[in-house]
Amino acid sequence: MREAITELDDAGVDSIVVSLLFSYLNDTHEQRVGELIEAETDLNYALSSAVYPEPREYDRSVTTVLNEAVKMTIQEYLGRLDNGITDRGIDVPLNVMHSGGGIFGTDQASTFALRTVLSGPAAGAVACREVTRTERLERAIGLDMGGTSADVSIVEEGGLVRSTEGEINDLPINTPLVDINTVGAGGGSIAWIDAGGGLRVGPQSAGADPGPICYGRGGTQPTVTDANLVLGRIDPDAFLTGDMRPAITEAKQLFEDHVAEPLGKTVSEAAMDVVKVANAKMARELRRVTVERGRDPGEFALVAFGGAGPLQAAEIARDMDMDTLVVPRSPGVFSARGLLLADIRMDESRAYTGATLDAAQVEREFTTLVARLTERFEDQGLDADEVSVARQLDLRYEGQAYELTVTMPDGDFSADRFEEALAQFHEQHEQLYGYDMPDEPLELVTLRVAGTVETPPITDAPSTSGEPAAAREREVYFDETGFVTTPVLDRRAIGVGDEIEGPAIIEESGCTTLLPPNTTAETTSEGNLRIDL
Structure with a gap:
């Protein structure tokens, strides 16, 4: 072993990962x-055994690597950020999503x-959970559509659907995750x-630079954004910012x-076909997390956010036979709101040895696990009495290869x-697979x-975005009607x-919401747009 360690050191490696068989049960040899x-x-x-003390050596090894x-990149970045905050005399704890x-x-x-990993989409899911609560929705699907991809999350029974398994470039990662499903x-x-x-x-994307053709930055390949511009769904003057020219x-x-x-x-x-293909890809992902997992999409509301989500969401929701669409306030920066809403949370796990x-x-x-978890909170300067603990079990039928995670009822064991x-x-096994034993x-x-420690609620500052624009009209293309003279409204008004009443276009900074024909939208007391489809 000493020879192998010396050989690696001589080879100039930066770090050594140690992953031995059954170390999740006994870590003596790894230590x-x-x-x-x-x-x-x-x-x-x-x-x-310290990073991921669970079975399946390949997954454990890849996750640790x-x-x-x-880790090396994160440590360097957070060190610079922490020093910069301290140098500016800012004395507040620095937390990371x-x-x-x-x-x-x-x-x-x-x-x-x-x-x-995936902390940005996870923040969007946290904000989606808040909207689900304030709008008194029983279940919701979050659709976060930006420039290159769309992220789908689920809120059920007031909580986020979570997982412990993910994938990056076809490599398994085993870590606590909000169950985010991404489509290109x-x-x-x-x-x-x-x-x-x-x-x-897709999945190829024009990115932000040069971006879609309509940005006027030299893009040469048609995109979904270009299709929406051709269809009249986006205001050409929206690109009159910075160095962008329509x-x-x-x-x-x-x-x-090209098309x-x-x-x-x-x-x-052709532009309408492009939008329909993009919508179909997202609808397919929604079906994957609902129908294929024993859920009826018609029982869910769709919460659409991100810069592009509200523009596509109504047509996607209709394809899924969903009745309700919610577009939150400031949908373009909705994930940032989720970061402010997130509680302090830490997770621990261990293989069962009985x-x-x-x-x-x-x-x-x-x-033993709770003691280890509590120690981590105390290391962060938090009172152990403030920590709420949830317990989970990974169970399977004897002889099965994979498990289901079950959350225990609240309270002490x-x-x-x-x-x-x-x-x-x-019950979960029957819902997911259609049978139980x-x-x-x-x-x-x-x-x-x-373990979670609640963070203080956030207070929304008064709007300083100026006077709303006057209502106007433009020709907008819909699949069922072709071009129709359509009202264009400023959301602030x-x-x-x-x-x-749809058809209508609702515009705001950084985002456009499309109301197809035969839809109705209303602003709720929470400032969200609730759309009946």
Whole structure:
């Protein structure tokens, strides 16, 4: 082992990852290898039993390697940021959003760096949860559509749907995650014709620079944004900012050359097809997280945000037979709002070591986990009494290869609550797979605990965005009608309780909301647009 460590040191590696079989049950050997690395070199090292103490050695190894690779970059960045804040005399704790839908301190972010992956979409999901609560929705699907992709999340029973498994570039990552599903369809997604003459949209994107053709920055490939401009859904003057100059004529011409002509359609028809293909990709992702997982999409409201989400959402929701669409206030920066709303949250897990499914053994192991979790909060200067703890069990039927995570009822551990969780496993299994086997023995694979400390509520500052623009009209294309003279409204001019009949366009800074024909929108007391489809 010493020879291998020395060989790696001589090769110039920056860090060593140690991942040994069954270290999730007994980490003694990994700890010993760590001691040897310290004795023989000055290298950094990471133990898989500390980063991800759970079964499946490949997943554990990859997760630890990725965490260590990201860790070095995160540590450098957070160090500079922390120093910059201190140099400016700002004396406040610095917290970082993580993929589990909470925030934690810089020390935790540096140690568990991989948990910052997908933290932006997770913040959007947190904000979606708030809208679900304030609008008294039972269930909601969050659709966060930006320039390159769309992220889908789910809120059920007042909470976010979570996972412990994700993927980056086809590599598994095992870390606490809000269950975010991403599809390569955004405003900058490029429309193209494949070898068989079929229309495709994405996953290639024009990005922000040069961006869509209509940005006037030299873009040459038609995008979803260009399609919406051709259809009259976006105001050309919206691009009169900074160094952007509207290139409407160029957009129409290149749309004709690259899409309409090969399809044998008019520019408007081709642009509508591009929008429909992009919408179909997002609807397919919504079906994946609902229908394919035993959920009825008609029982959910759609909450649309991001710069492009409200422009596409009504047509997507109709495709999904959904009745309600909510566009929150300031949808273009909605994820940033989620970051401000996020509670302090930390997670711990360990493989279950008991030979049988014994409540007393489970309680002992949970006690150890909770103590470890509480220590992390105390290291961040927080009072252990403020921490709310949720317990989870990864269960499966004997002989199965993968588990379902079941959340135990609130409160301290008890044998009765443990039995309730076991019964809940059968219900979840039936919902997800269409059957259960209540007479089959169960295996407990992993124990999980999540601790949260609530952050203070945020107060919205009065708007300083100036006077609303006067109502006007423009020709807007809809699939069922073609071009229709359509009212264009400034969202700031729509008062609480005002009803807007579609077709209509509602504009605001950084975002446009489309109301197709036969829809009705109303501003709620919370300032959100609630649209009946």
